[in-house]
Amino acid sequence: MRPRMIGRYFAVFTFVFTTAMSTAYATKVYVSPGGNDTSGNGTIASPYRTIPKGIAEASTGDTVFALPGTYTGSIVMEDQIAIVGSGFETTVIDGNGATAIVTAATALIEGFTIRDGETAILYDGNSSVSVKSNYITECYYGIDGYIPFEEGPITPDIRNNIFETILWGINLDEQAFANGGVNGTIENNTFISAVGAQFNTGIRYRMHKSIPIIRANSISGCKTGIEFTYLTIFDQRKLLVSCNNVWDNGSNYWTEDSTDLTGFQNNISEDPQYCDVASGNWGVYSTSPNAPENNACGILLGAKGVGCTAVCGDANGSGGISISDAVFVISYIFGGGPAPHPLSAGDANCSGGISISDAVYVINHIFGGGPAPCSSC
Structure with missing residues (x-):
């Protein structure tokens, strides 16, 4: 075998081995509202009190695990450090009127109710954070991202979240001379209005260069379901908008040329038949078009599956x-x-x-x- 090839194989082996070992040794740093940032040590028996303290004490690849309770104030994430809650039913981040979470380059936010923030989650110009299985409510922006001059592109992964009682669900904006757009994935999210409330827009893309995947979301009760502000490369974009149920919005889709994507790429507009939104059950009936057996895509639409009869x-x-x-x-x-x-x-x-x-x-x-x-x- 030639020396150059041996060197390549050795480099690949070293990368795989190092990655595997770093994953294997990644630890959980525990926080709890009943913990103590001074005397705690980050174990489940002696947790820290705040998420920022947990992040400060964590190392690359670690997870800050939030035990049930309410955490108040803003959180600034660090690269490659995940923050994971005990489930949005029991674990709350309260932004107290400010931005609740500012993201890092790559990380994970999972398992929280995020509420009472001007913005629940703010993406900076070089952030590709994964946001999964959260309940986001009572905020001006649910997820807000802006790519400024000469920054980007980014590839966020936004899945299985529920957005309720928010003015803007997901709002993504790109400066015209940014290096790239938001080419990530928005999939299996539910956007829904509480009684007496109304979204402005479920998903809004105000961008020139972005080619996002928008798939299998369920959006209802908004003034606008999905908005593309510019028609730049729209013929490419619309091919990746598929299998969404966009129903009972003021306008299901908004584009500069009034394109309606209902019926295109298996996008539908039918009553999702939620179980009991007022009681916090965002599941659907077995007859719902969101259930995999009832739509042409054969997949779940929205964040929650069949949960009532x-x-x-x-x-x-x-x-x-x-x-x-x-x-x-x-x-x-x-x-x-x-x-x-x-x-x-x-x-x-x-x-x-x-x-x-x-x-x-x-x-x-x-x-x-x-x-x-x-x-x-």
């Missing part, structure tokens, strides 16, 4: 079956009233559709001793 005959979603359900079905069929939610809940006799016979079936069950609505619809 319909009660057959409970057309109005009250949690029980009464004469009001029969009235609801009749109003839907003949009076232009709202549809059952999910639609299959109105199918009391499990015929596969909704008709006057379902209302008759419910009435007969309540007043005539007829059979109960079927158990699976």
